[in-house]
Amino acid sequence: MDRLREMEVFVAIVDGGGFTRASEKLGLSTAAVSRALNSLEARIGAQLVARTTRSVRPTDAGTVYLDTCRQVLDAVADADASIGAYHVKPVGTLTISAPVLFGQRFVAPLINAFALRYPDVGIHAVYVDRTTRLLEEGVDVAIRIGHLGDSTTFAVPLGFVRRRTYAAPAYLEARGEPVHPRELTRHDCVSFTGVTHPHEWVFAERGARLPVRLQPRMIVDLAPAAIAAARDGVGITQLLSYQAAPDVLRRRLKPIFTSFETDPLPVSVLHVERRGASGKVRAFLEFVTETLRKNTQLRCGHREKAPRAYADRAA
Structure with missing residues (x-):
């Protein structure tokens, strides 16, 4: 029996005035209570209770x-209670990681609303277009786009996005709209390194992988730069569907090669706490999951209809 349990037995004996009441309170046999007291007295080298046929009372040392x-x-009870409150009530500093553009559009507004709802939680938001290592970098929660490999983290699915090819209507009118990805070799292309390899874009044809080698006119490492270049007619680009969505809705970009798209990419929220997640982590997971699963831009698991203005020309 551990020391704390022996202390608990000793206190119960004194408070209850005997071994029987102590055993009833603690759910132990009277023999186990007696053994615990004997072990405690032997360990500290002093008699703690004086036993008579009528009563049990503490000695001076006791x-x-x-x-x-x-x-x-x-003190132990207070510590347990404080940890219990920590796991129930959202408190402390919460470190969140998300891709830059996705974070700006979808996560930052949620973080602001979360901060207003839970004033005892401090926020450290990290927006980077790279894979953050949760444990090594002290990240509590990370939004990740793409297939997840073996990991010690836990993933909650939020939805899907697609890797798509886009061009400005003015570019397509001037250069002609390609109908097969291999025609990209005759077009100007803008490669965004966050989505594709600069010199090889991947498509799918009849269930098989279709890589296309190309010499891009421009290579950029930021989604807004690729969007702006395509919108200005510099060339055709590949983006994730949510990245181009505002410009598609405004008819400034048009998706092409939609029948050659690869499988959708999952969007997940990751965390590392296996069980008994702290209140801040659990509250944020519930907050973002409920909201982002309703986001129509994360429902690209199936092929959507093209915008009405493009429906008659979609590949």
């Missing part, structure tokens, strides 16, 4: 030790 035991047990 009276002094009793106060110490109460302080220790109260």
Whole structure:
């Protein structure tokens, strides 16, 4: 029996005035209570209770030790209660990681709303277009786009996006709209390194992988730069569907090669706490999951209809 349990037994014996009441309170046999007291007395080298046929009372040493035991047990109870509150109530600093553009459009507004709802939680938001290592970098929650490999983290699915090819209507009118990805070799292309390899874009044809080698006119490492270049007619680009969505809705970009798209990419929220997740993590997971699963831009698991203005020309 551990020391804290022995202290608890000793206090119960004194408070209950005997071994029987202590055993009833703690759910132990009277023999187990007696053994615990004997072990405690042997360990500290002093008799703690005086036993008579009518009563059990603390000795002088026992009276002094009793106060110490109460302080220790109260401190342990307070510690347990504080941890319990920590896991129930959202408190502390929450570190969140998300891709830059996705974070700006979808996560930042949620973080602001979360901060207003939970004033005891401090936020450290990290927006980077790379894979963050949760444990090594002290990240509590990360939004990730793409297939997940083996990991010690836990993933909650939020939805899907697609890797799509886009061009400005003015570019297509001037250069002609390609109908097969291999025609890209005759077109100007803008490669965004966050989505594709600069010199090889991947498509799918009849269930098989279709890589296309090309010499891009421009290579950029930021989604807004690729969007702006395509919108200005510099060339055709590949983006994730949510990245281009505002410009598609405004008819400034048009998706092409939709019948050659690869499988959708999952969007997930990751965390590392296996069980008993802290209140701040659990609250944020529930907050973002409920909201982002309703986002229509994360429902690209199936092929959507092209915008009405493009429906008659979609590939």
